[in-house]
Amino acid sequence: MTTSFTVGIPLYNRRHCIGRAVESALQQDHPPLEVIVVDDGSTDGSGDLVDAIAARDPRVRCIRQANAGSGVARNRVLAEARGDWVAFLDSDDRWLPNKLANAAALAEADPDIEFIHSNCAHLWSDGTRDYGRVRPSPAALVDPVHLLETWLIKTSTLAVRRSLLARLAPDWFKPLWMCQDYEFMWRALVVARKIGYAETLDSEIFVTAGSRSREADLSVHLRCDIEAMRLAGDWMRRRGGLGQYAAQLDARRYRTYQRLMAHECRQGARGALKVARECLGDLPTARAVRAVVSGALASRGPDPLL
Numbered sequence: 001m002t003t004s005f006t007v008g009i010p011l012y013n014r015r016h017c018i019g020r021a022v023e024s025a026l027q028q029d030h031p032p033l034e035v036i037v038v039d040d041g042s043t044d045g046s047g048d049l050v051d052a053i054a055a056r057d058p059r060v061r062c063i064r065q066a067n068a069g070s071g072v073a074r075n076r077v078l079a080e081a082r083g084d085w086v087a088f089l090d091s092d093d094r095w096l097p098n099k100l101a102n103a104a105a106l107a108e109a110d111p112d113i114e115f116i117h118s119n120c121a122h123l124w125s126d127g128t129r130d131y132g133r134v135r136p137s138p139a140a141l142v143d144p145v146h147l148l149e150t151w152l153i154k155t156s157t158l159a160v161r162r163s164l165l166a167r168l169a170p171d172w173f174k175p176l177w178m179c180q181d182y183e184f185m186w187r188a189l190v191v192a193r194k195i196g197y198a199e200t201l202d203s204e205i206f207v208t209a210g211s212r213s214r215e216a217d218l219s220v221h222l223r224c225d226i227e228a229m230r231l232a233g234d235w236m237r238r239r240g241g242l243g244q245y246a247a248q249l250d251a252r253r254y255r256t257y258q259r260l261m262a263h264e265c266r267q268g269a270r271g272a273l274k275v276a277r278e279c280l281g282d283l284p285t286a287r288a289v290r291a292v293v294s295g296a297l298a299s300r301g302p303d304p305l306l
Helices: 016-026 048-055 069-078 099-109 162-168 179-189 218-239 243-267 269-282 285-298
Strands: 005-011 032-038 060-065 085-088 114-123 157-162 195-206
Touching: 005 016, 005 048, 005 069, 005 099, 016 032, 032 069, 048 060, 060 069, 060 179, 069 085, 069 179, 069 269, 085 099, 085 162, 099 114, 099 157, 099 195, 099 218, 114 162, 114 269, 162 179, 179 218, 179 243, 218 243, 218 269, 243 285, 269 285
Parallel strands: 005 032, 005 085, 032 060, 114 195
Antiparallel strands: 085 157, 114 157
16 A cells, blocks of 8 residues: 655745745655645735645645644644645745655555654755755664754654554644744654654755744743753653653753853853753752853853853
């Protein structure tokens, strides 16, 4: 039986690029079963453009909702999906024609694979680009320990098997302001029976202004990272048998507090005191003190943390 894919696209005010994203999903060598676009309260007519595409291609469906964030929009996709797999595509990104064929080849070669991500290129608004990653090795990119230490997985390269989604339910995407995709992916990859990685370049990530992750102040960004790590680690502990991964995220959260403390110390005493209070309220006391002190010391000069 041919592997079927639901393509899920959260949308908010991306009229200038949503057509490019949807068309790249429709023009796959391995055609998708359906393309579900969840219009999260757009005010620029983005949903109307998707409706126009849907009028000529019945695989496309636009679901409209009041603005609630991309996490809620992705959860709506998961609730509506009919495919064996759900493949995520951000509204400002684009797939190459081989994207779903690469994922299908991995899925059909090994039924234990439940989580697939792939190689991607980055394109910047000034016209520069890269041509995909050459490091780390493909073996590292299917290792949950390595993936928990990095930001290497891009949401637009991700496909998740329905069996894995069922085991994660109802804990899909959390309504976080930012980093809700990584919080979901960290939980998914540690309970997946097996991870697959498509080494051949098949996705293009557009690095453009307007996204929360690129416009957020560093302190806001780091606090969102900390919250996502805490939520994912707590879930792993409740789940049982995942203590080593929870501990790994705890260590990463500690290092992020160090970086946040160093950054705020450079900005002034008020911000540093706020971080110290947050850290002491979150981490065990001795560990929190070490994070605060080491971060403060790092702020005084060049440091690998920065």
